[in-house]
Amino acid sequence: MRDLLPEETRRRRALARGILDHFALHGYDLVTSPAFELAEVLEKGLGALDPGDVLRFVEPESGEVCALRPDMTPQIARMVATRLAAEPRPIRLCYEGTIVRRRQGRAKKHRQIPQAGVELYGAPSPEGDLEALRLLASVTRVVGLGSFVIDLGHALIARALIDAVPSPLDVEVTDALAQKDASRLVVLLSGREAAAVPRRVAEALVALPELAGGAEDRPGEEILARAEKLFAGTGAEGPLRELRALWETARRPRTAPAGAPSDGLADVLRLDLGEVRGFAYYTGPIFHVLAPGPGEPIGAGGRYDDLLGRFGLPMQAVGFGLHLDAIARAREASGVRDERPIRVLVAADPPGEALVLALRARGIAAARGQGPDVLRYAQAHHYSHVVVEGSEGAVRIVPTDEPEAAVEVAADTGAERIAETVGFPAAGARARGG
Amino acid sequence: MRDLLPEETRRRRALARGILDHFALHGYDLVTSPAFELAEVLEKGLGALDPGDVLRFVEPESGEVCALRPDMTPQIARMVATRLAAEPRPIRLCYEGTIVRRRQGRAKKHRQIPQAGVELYGAPSPEGDLEALRLLASVTRVVGLGSFVIDLGHALIARALIDAVPSPLDVEVTDALAQKDASRLVVLLSGREAAAVPRRVAEALVALPELAGGAEDRPGEEILARAEKLFAGTGAEGPLRELRALWETARRPRTAPAGAPSDGLADVLRLDLGEVRGFAYYTGPIFHVLAPGPGEPIGAGGRYDDLLGRFGLPMQAVGFGLHLDAIARAREASGVRDERPIRVLVAADPPGEALVLALRARGIAAARGQGPDVLRYAQAHHYSHVVVEGSEGAVRIVPTDEPEAAVEVAADTGAERIAETVGFPAAGARARGG
Known part of the structure; x- marks a missing residue:
């Protein structure tokens, strides 16, 4: 809304x-x-x-x-x-x-x-x-985020373990896992209601929140090795094997050809074996992308x-x-x-409509403007340039975010040439020098 | 839905x-x-x-x-x-x-x-x-329609005339205008309930459905001249003057610079003075674009x-x-x-993944494919080309809509070169000859 x-x-x-x-x-x-x-x-x-x-x-x-x-x-x-x-x-x-x-x-x-x-x-x-x-x-x-991580887990790890927890304790355990609350898990799984939970499952559940990481400080290999010991004999063993295979393949270094964004995962992939978000829905690997902000x-x-x-x-x-x-x-x-698109408001006439049409023919957005407040108008409406009358009938091309960097071109320059000057700011600078 | x-x-x-x-x-x-x-x-x-x-x-x-x-x-x-x-x-x-x-x-x-x-x-x-x-x-x-007309009217023409018609007759008159039903208008406006309608207004209303046209067979000038006589002394006079001014300005010939679509109206503008669609909402000129289909x-x-x-x-x-x-x-x-985009399914390996990446780096959509039915798969999913193994280990580039026009390139050509060949079909044809 x-x-x-x-x-x-x-x-x-x-x-x-x-x-x-x-x-x-x-x-x-x-x-x-x-x-x-x-x-x-x-x-x-x-x-x-x-x-x-x-x-x-x-x-x-x-x-x-x-x-x-x-x-x-x-x-x-x-x-x-x-x-x-x-x-x-x-x-x-x-x-x-x-x-x-x-x-x-x-x-x-x-x-x-x-x-x-x-x-x-x-x-x-x-x-x-x-x-x-x-x-x-x-x-x-591609969207410009250089600093991000992808947390990788497997929906069936938590699910297999929780399946061995009787109802209604399973709901509370799931909730504690979602909060990554290890001390609450200890309390829940040592109570009388948890008597039927196999010891290995209880230990694995309590450890789940810590089975996360995978950057230099805590290599993924270490997490996977610990999980293998913890999950042995539980339903989480199979999913863990799948996860390890995916992790190892995904971490292999890759080189992208020039000009293409890398699809490499070695630097960004992390492990989070205790992830339960959506675990009732997913049936295999699950992942989240995280970036600061x-x-x-x-x-x-x-x-x-x-x-x-x-x-x-x-x-x-x-x-x-x-x-x-x-x-x-x-x-x-x-x-x-984001790069600001070039967008030109044309107040001077000549070149007037001829310049507007010449700019559009080059794919540059343009419209006519008028009135004493034309610069303010152009700024309010996010035009990048405004074209006004300059000294002695010359045409003045004013960048709206830096009006003092305006350049002038001769009045008889012609719409086509002015359109070029606006479209290529470097050429505009040269035009002023020449 | x-x-x-x-x-x-x-x-x-x-x-x-x-x-x-x-x-x-x-x-x-x-x-x-x-x-x-x-x-x-x-x-x-x-x-x-x-x-x-x-x-x-x-x-x-x-x-x-x-x-x-x-x-x-x-x-x-x-x-x-x-x-x-x-x-x-x-x-x-x-x-x-x-x-x-x-x-x-x-x-x-x-x-x-x-x-x-x-x-x-x-x-x-x-x-x-x-x-x-x-x-x-x-x-x-710009959307590619060459054959269209724009019907131009003025909301206040019909509204001013209908304002002089007492209720509830005005609703029926509006309905007859919407149907462009001149004979029903004659009946409605000659009945006893229409006694209070000024004669000029009644005549103008009956004529409205015919005040349309503006192509060679019935010049707009003729329609406007007739309307001026009909509307004289009614509330439709002012709106008609506005409409004429707009019509005359709009019909002036214009030339678009090379590469830009014309915004000329001279060839496409028509008049429709009896238009009542949305006339309770609009306060001035109204228009519709019509194209066959x-x-x-x-x-x-x-x-x-x-x-x-x-x-x-x-x-x-x-x-x-x-x-x-x-x-x-x-x-x-x-x-x-619409132009069909180039989109390549790569089944041969080599070049395999290297070709997929080289194509994407050039902005060409590409994916891996496999299996015996790879051409059928590519056709079903609208790929323009499929790259399969050719004779003696060569690589075969097959256009999916014309498989018999396939070209072969040497197996050791390299992904970059093959990507170029697919991206520029003419170059592909040359590659076959060479």
Whole structure:
């Protein structure tokens, strides 16, 4: 429920465009899904989402319950299970759009959250996981974030261990894991209600919050070795083996060809074996991208091989979603600056309309301006240059963010030549000298 | 409530991108508005829309009535009247997004209608009208439509005449005008209930449906001259004078510089003085763009100087909206073909991953493929080329839409060189010869 004004929209649009172009470069086809549809369809794939997060309404004609989409993954799963069911696999799709999360508690507004993401269907583990992780790393670099990490876990590690905990203790244990609260886990798992929990499982659960890291100070190998000992004889052994295989392949160094962003994971991949976010939904590796600034992950994903089955067509699936607002905050925090487009307000006449047309023909945004406050107008509307009358009938090209750096060109220069001068500031500087 | 699959999304996205880039070139800043908000805000600016077209729902927390936006113009008016109120004028904004019209009668689904448009605030008539009309003409050419007309009318012509018709006859007269039903107008305006209607007004109303044209067979000048006689002494005289001034200025020939689409109106502008669509909303010139195919206007707009006042900040305004679905149908009908992007599936290894990376570094979409059905896979997923093993270990580059035109390059050619060959099909043909 928030408007985006021009500057914010321009940045958001450039960001979304960069992300979608990058997905397209990797063979991911953009699809579009409706902003709302029958709640029962959307709720088939809710996964980690609290049903209270969904904004539902009764459709006035039919009385059916609709929902504003709280997530696009279930919609795309429905598409794949129906109209795209006959496509040969793997199927690579991507999306971009706004999802809605219902306001809760004291929040004043529902959140309309812009997202973009990919879904890779019919690709087995670990190849599919690796493709998703590499794409996640390269797209994060493409949007200009140099400093980020990807936390890698496996949904079935925590799930296998918690499966051995009787109800209702399992809910409390899950909650303590989500908080990474090791001391509460100790208390919970040494109480009478935990008597039936195998000792190895209890020890593994208590240790889970610490099984995270993977940078120089705590090598991933050390974490994996410790986990192997802890998980021996529990249901977490198999998932750990899968995770280790993925970790080792993903960490292999890679070189990107010149001009392409690296999709290397060696420097950015970390381990987080105690991750439980969405672990009821994911069926394999899970991951989160973290960057300084937003205070929440800028993206998250994993493998969810059970989802398509809920739509009647069991199929492997892995994917991730990016939170565009969080990425925008991370870019701000790390000082990434968007290049300001050249945009010219033409007040002098001549060259007048002829210059406006000549600029547009070169792909440079331009409009006519007038009045005594033309510089202020140009600044307020984010024009990069304003063209005004100069001394002795010359034409003056004024950069709006640095008016004292204006250059003058002769009045009889002609629109084409002036358009060139504005379009190439260096040439403009030369024009002043010459 | 409709999914767009990959090919349709690609076309739709290219179309929207082309339109928004063109608006940006003319100094129009993109803004973003929420998909739903309080119904009372949206309904302030409903204008021509039937309130039954609006899909409302009760917000679960507050009990407030929200509506899925049936139009973006009122939202942008709200933005201008609040957060942009202090901006120097004119203010040029544009938008793109989906609006929702509630299903009615036997329609099975609500319509989620993709639109894009511009709003020009604080620009007087006729300069502002002319700017909007020129932009409408050039953007229609930019999307590839060569054959179109713009019907120009003035909202106050019909309104001034109908104001002299007593209620409830005025409703029936409006309806007959909307149907361009001259014989029904004769019946309505010669009945007893029409006794109070001035004779000149009745004659003008009956003639309105015929006051349309402006191509060679019926010059606009002839229509305007006839209207001047008919409207003399009625409230339609003033609006007609405004319309004539705009018509004459707009018809002046213009030459666009090389490389830019023409914004000329001389060939495409027509007159339609009896237009009543949205005449309760518009306050000046109104216009519709028509092209063969969709059976409905591909765009419509006009001047609505009263709208901003409803949001507390009276301001002149003119703008138009384009219906992207209708434009897509018009492009199909006129045989406009989108260029198919180059997109390569690499099955041969070597060059394998090295070629994929080299292609992406050149901005060419690429992915790995495998299996016996790799050509069928590539065709199903709209790859333009597939790279397979050729004879004696050579690498074979196969265009998916013309497999017999495949070329082979030596196995030791190297990924960089093969990427060049795929990227430039002509060079590929030479490679085969050499």
